[in-house]
Amino acid sequence: MRFLIVGFGSIGRRHFRNLLALGQKDIVFLRSQKSTLNTGELDGFIIEHDIEKALSHKPDAVIIANPTALHLDVAIPAAKAGCHLFFEKPIAESLEKIPDLRKALHDGGGIAVTGFQFRFHPGIQKIKDLLNRHALGEVVSARAHWGEYLPDWHPWEDYRQSYSAKKTLGGGVVLTLCHPLDYMNFFFGEVSSVYGFTRMVPSLEIETEAAAEIGIQYQSGPIVSVHVNYVQRPSSHTLEIIGDQGTIRWDNTDGVVHLYQFEKGVWQTFYPPEDFERNSLFLSEMRNFLAVIEGKEKPVCSLEDGIRAQELVTAVYKSNKENRIINFDKV
Numbered sequence: 001m002r003f004l005i006v007g008f009g010s011i012g013r014r015h016f017r018n019l020l021a022l023g024q025k026d027i028v029f030l031r032s033q034k035s036t037l038n039t040g041e042l043d044g045f046i047i048e049h050d051i052e053k054a055l056s057h058k059p060d061a062v063i064i065a066n067p068t069a070l071h072l073d074v075a076i077p078a079a080k081a082g083c084h085l086f087f088e089k090p091i092a093e094s095l096e097k098i099p100d101l102r103k104a105l106h107d108g109g110g111i112a113v114t115g116f117q118f119r120f121h122p123g124i125q126k127i128k129d130l131l132n133r134h135a136l137g138e139v140v141s142a143r144a145h146w147g148e149y150l151p152d153w154h155p156w157e158d159y160r161q162s163y164s165a166k167k168t169l170g171g172g173v174v175l176t177l178c179h180p181l182d183y184m185n186f187f188f189g190e191v192s193s194v195y196g197f198t199r200m201v202p203s204l205e206i207e208t209e210a211a212a213e214i215g216i217q218y219q220s221g222p223i224v225s226v227h228v229n230y231v232q233r234p235s236s237h238t239l240e241i242i243g244d245q246g247t248i249r250w251d252n253t254d255g256v257v258h259l260y261q262f263e264k265g266v267w268q269t270f271y272p273p274e275d276f277e278r279n280s281l282f283l284s285e286m287r288n289f290l291a292v293i294e295g296k297e298k299p300v301c302s303l304e305d306g307i308r309a310q311e312l313v314t315a316v317y318k319s320n321k322e323n324r325i326i327n328f329d330k331v
Contacts, residue, residue: 002059006062245261
């Protein structure tokens, strides 16, 4: 297969290297030339700077890894051309052009998936399995907390100019750290209502919100809270789920799942495989994408899953702006 990679920031480079590791070497690039990374490893590969010229190479699939606000500018013409699409999350910065994307995919016949890599985490998958087996009884509530200091993400560049910090590029902590919104959907299904509070942090000198507190009521019953921020040191990414028969705890630091069931009265621990490391998530999602294209597997995280997360983000911003709870069926 021929792949077109759009963007060569840190995530575009990761997908490039993973495609090579998976034996895919027919790769074309669409670049703005604004990356702050060393691009010597692209020597010998075709590089274009215009979407039409890039599509003239007739790629089978497109990896969309440019800034969030620019995703659909390349995804829609690529879908019209019949390409399969891999969206680095989030799908876009808003829902405005989603109908155009759906139509382009329908007309072109391609398949689209979303790159929420935590769906491939062995801990998250174990939790999903435990919930499916009702290990906690009735789930009452869940809490995810993710805080990281934005200036530490890419030390080689000015974080204030990164897409995560720029409104025009689709930045902001709610969009950038929206993974917990997706895995909560993965666990609990359809959303009933949402509230959101966001705030700026002047010391970061960025134009987007840098912290958010989000509440979600799921139709299946659980009440969920998600906290994200750009300021926390040391970083922390944790999850706790409480049921009427037990508790699950997970920490991304070691990836271990802890399960307490009242009737057993002890904590059980479930460890990730010994060879697990962070890039395993990205390799797994790319393997799934290849298998989806070949008709061998279904998407672990579909386009519609990505759109559902986008709808949640939209509801959070709407709630914060209007200072009210948002009924999700009216987003």
